[in-house]
Amino acid sequence: MHELSIAMSIVEMAQEEAARRGAIQIQAVHLRLGRLSGVVKEALLSSYEMACEATLLQGSQLLIEEIPVEVFCPKCEQPRLVDSIQWFCCPECGTPTPTVLHGKELEVVALEITE
Amino acid sequence: MTTQTHVAPRLVEVRQNVLKQNDIVARALRERFRQAGVLAVSLVSSPGSGKTAFLEKALTLLRARYKVAALVGDLATENDAARLARSQAPVKQILTGTVCHLEAAMVQSALDGWDLNQLDFLFIENVGNLVCPSSYDLGEDLRFVLLSVTEGEDKPLKYPTIFNSADVAIITKADLIAAVEFDEPAARRNIQCVRPGMDILKVSSKTGEGMTEFLEFLDRRRVQGKNVGAGL
Numbered sequence: 001m002h003e004l005s006i007a008m009s010i011v012e013m014a015q016e017e018a019a020r021r022g023a024i025q026i027q028a029v030h031l032r033l034g035r036l037s038g039v040v041k042e043a044l045l046s047s048y049e050m051a052c053e054a055t056l057l058q059g060s061q062l063l064i065e066e067i068p069v070e071v072f073c074p075k076c077e078q079p080r081l082v083d084s085i086q087w088f089c090c091p092e093c094g095t096p097t098p099t100v101l102h103g104k105e106l107e108v109v110a111l112e113i114t115e
Numbered sequence: 116m117t118t119q120t121h122v123a124p125r126l127v128e129v130r131q132n133v134l135k136q137n138d139i140v141a142r143a144l145r146e147r148f149r150q151a152g153v154l155a156v157s158l159v160s161s162p163g164s165g166k167t168a169f170l171e172k173a174l175t176l177l178r179a180r181y182k183v184a185a186l187v188g189d190l191a192t193e194n195d196a197a198r199l200a201r202s203q204a205p206v207k208q209i210l211t212g213t214v215c216h217l218e219a220a221m222v223q224s225a226l227d228g229w230d231l232n233q234l235d236f237l238f239i240e241n242v243g244n245l246v247c248p249s250s251y252d253l254g255e256d257l258r259f260v261l262l263s264v265t266e267g268e269d270k271p272l273k274y275p276t277i278f279n280s281a282d283v284a285i286i287t288k289a290d291l292i293a294a295v296e297f298d299e300p301a302a303r304r305n306i307q308c309v310r311p312g313m314d315i316l317k318v319s320s321k322t323g324e325g326m327t328e329f330l331e332f333l334d335r336r337r338v339q340g341k342n343v344g345a346g347l
Contacts, residue, residue, distance in 0.1 A: 002216055002247040009133050017129055027124040031133075038249035038276045085275045088311050096311030100279070106133045106250070112124040 007047035023113035034105035069103030140219035144254025151231035160261035162243030168320040174202035181235040216247035245274040268302035275309040289319040
């Protein structure tokens, strides 16, 4: 389980950003989490709470936006959302879709801070 | 009653990849490998799928024609490095302690003192784990995911993320296919479901089956890599 080290990176990143902006508190961290990122949402949430202890983020919320897996269908020539990460095929025409456009995201997009 | 001014929190945009530090180091490593003309290959799999046996065989065979070296990650013990050292290739163990995967910085510090210009191939054996290593770029040119026939043909469906993050699948312990009634066509179908178009090799480290094809595959990729590096 690597979610704790991921959570600690998030906390570290948020603290650096807060220091840069002179924030006194961080209320929330907004995170985009892809279904193919290899990180489990539930495990990340509980690790986050631990990682926040005794930091500016104590008591803050981790708001996760889950990003579905979007592939490019070479036949339809269109981006498509796959229904399952066990089946990388176009949901419209069934063509195998090796090109992944989205779903690997693991990024902090915003912070809610008090200055 | 005193009134207290309540300052509403302000939303500030950040947009930073959480693994940015790892990705920066991985990119630098990839560039170092390219400049040195070394093909870096990582191996991921579950524990006990035969990574070390396969790597020992590969190093021994490759040493006849190439300069090869290996880094091997484990939580504890240097047993794997000792086994791989039998191939006579330079081998370094990376002990991760309680960390369940390798990160780019661990690879970077393990390479201290090694002259990459002296190498043709560098192998990086990850910690046996089909979950966590998928998130970390190690700067490798190729990621091989190993699937032993004793694990069952549905492994790719159970761990789609790691299979999707890899470039090549290797079915190992091919000598046991009949004994464990491994459904090879189903395994191949499952791999293609989670990573369409993925190259699949099949080997037995015990009998040597498939090792020639594996070496030819590496040869081709090395030449391709060199051509790309030369801007062709």
